[in-house]
Ligand code: NDP
């Protein structure tokens with residue numbers, strides 16, 4: 001009898017307590033070949049403690065020092081190293097027995113641990129799009145230098161990656177990035193003025209963390225994804241077309257020079273892109289959440305309304321000009337979304353504050369990591385300084 005063993009995948013997860021982090025753990029639950037060696041949170045030590053007791057990682061990081069101290073006491077009966085702060089996050093991302101790091105933290109906080117993990121020759125299962133948006137030129141060059149893979153977790157990028165398998169990149173005419181359009185599709189600028197936080201947190205198809213859900217409603221998320229796709233697939237932003245597809249069944253497509261289009265379809269469920277990034281090039285069995293075509297009366301396609309949702313053209317401008325402009329786009333948004341969640345600004349202020357920061361902060365070409373982090377700080381100060 002021949003026994004076929006699935007490969008073993010040793011993973012570290014940074015941001016294990018979030019939406020992508022917990023879904024990654026669910027994927028590990030149904031794949032005995034996936035071993036979890038490292039976990040991390042910003043401050044949610046209640047959930048992290050449960051994860052540590054279940055998955056028995058060798059290391060766990062908590063960004064907040066006070067919370068890390070508490071967690072250390074709580075898990076003193078276990079053989080797990082608890083580390084804290086930014087350096088702790090990088091230590092958790094570079095644990096020597098892991099071969100892949102899932103970057104499931106939110107925001108620019110993903111940049112440094114990802115760079116450090118690449119330098120330790122880890123493959124990156126990349127959910128944190130902000131990493132490529134802010135440091136795409138550095139991260140893609142390092143991945144090449146250290147011979148590691150950047151495997152997309154974002155559903156659109158996973159779809160593009162899957163649609164590229166077996167074809168030559170040279171034959172690609174353009175990438176068609178689908179967008180759900182978010183909860184405010186079809187609304188006018190005037191109607192957006194009265195939108196509340198609760199309205200913005202209601203995504204039509206996906207259940208995600210708060211920041212990415214709000215970004216989906218403003219189309220900032222799609223803008224970040226255009227920049228992410230530019231770096232992941234080495235194409236100019238002018239070759240990336242955003243198409244609104246309300247049902248989120250086609251996760252994205254690649255159009256080749258013979259006009260043939262290859263698409264990847266499926267139910268809106270992050271487990272497939274997560275699993276594919278962890279087990280690539282294998283396609284493992286997945287139970288549940290199959291796509292039932294009969295449930296969809298029609299699949300629709302629309303052009304994005306770039307006049308109302310002008311964050312999208314701002315992202316194209318950032319992608320085309322490069323330098324630190326994409327960092328300003330990203331970090332001004334992080335600050336503005338934070339202010340919107342705290343009730344300090346209105347919904348339409350988010351994109352306005354991003355546009356202003358992009359006008360007011362000088363662009364530095366080909367920035368170093370230090371310059372990116374300085375720009376991040378400047379963009380946040382630009383936004384917070386106008387409101388607080
Ligand atoms: P969540 O907000 O649900 O989770 C974020 C995770 O990061 C949590 O573990 C959180 O810890 C931790 N965290 C928060 N702030 C920091 C920080 N400053 N430093 C280090 N860790 C931090 O986010 P999502 O899972 O929704 O998103 C994660 C990333 O994946 C984002 O970049 C997003 O754009 C991307 N993505 C998400 C998708 C989704 O379906 N959710 C789809 C495609 C991409 P704690 O719990 O303690 O706060």
Ligand code: MG
Pocket residue numbers: 154155156225
């Ligand atoms: Mg996406």
